[in-house]
Structures are given as structure tokens and as C-alpha cells.
């Protein structure tokens with residue numbers, strides 16, 4: 774990851790992952806693929822691949838990591854909700870869309886990618 778040299782103006786710069794304001798201009802990072810800044814805490818917390826995945830999912834579907842209560846997250850509730858929509862799954866692409874939707878909601882609740890995968894594995 775490279776450190777950006779950004780001049781601050783009146784608009785506070787927010788982390789693309791956790792949405793905290795980036796107050797220290799010497800602690801701004803940017804992904805190598807997406808031009809979205811993130812904070813020092815997220816730089817420390819997530820590995821390179823996780824950051825790219827987090828940034829791309831959050832940029833595409835909105836929200837931020839930890840937007841909702843961690844304690845109120847339930848993968849089973851999310852699956853129940855999706856099943857009630859009677860979604861037709863025709864191929865791998867349809868499954869991936871569901872997986873990304875589930876992962877996105879997990880991220881909004883501050884569930885890491887590893888925690889999400891573990892929760893899926895525990896259901897199998």
C-alpha cells in the first residue's frame with residue numbers, strides 16, 4: 774500500500790472502510806486497485822486482499838464496516854430473509870451474488886471476512 778500526500782480542505786476525508794475521519798494526513802493509505810483512501814487503523818487491521826475486497830464491496834453496495842451493531846448480526850436471519858424472496862438459483866453466478874449480499878451485510882455489522890467464512894463453515 775502506498776501512502777498518499779493529500780491536502781486537506783474544508784471537507785473531512787473519511788476512511789473508505791470504517792468511515793472514521795482521517796485527521797492525520799500522514800496516515801492516509803490507498804489501495805493499489807481502487808482510488809479510495811482508508812485510515813491507519815484499517816491499514817493495521819486488514820490484510821491487503823481483505824482491504825481490496827472490503828473497499829470494492831462497500832464502494833459498490835454502500836455503507837461501511839461496522840455500520841450496524843455487531844451483536845445484532847445473524848447469518849441465519851440473513852439466509853432466512855433471502856430464502857423468503859424465493860430467489861431462483863440457476864448457476865454459479867447466482868450463488869456468488871447471494872454470497873456477496875450475505876458478506877456485505879456481515880461487513881456492515883463489523884464481521885470480518887474470516888469470521889463470515891467461519892460462520893458459513895459452521896453451518897455446513
Ligand SMILES: [Zn+2]
Nearest residue numbers: 788791812815
Ligand atoms: Zn478505517
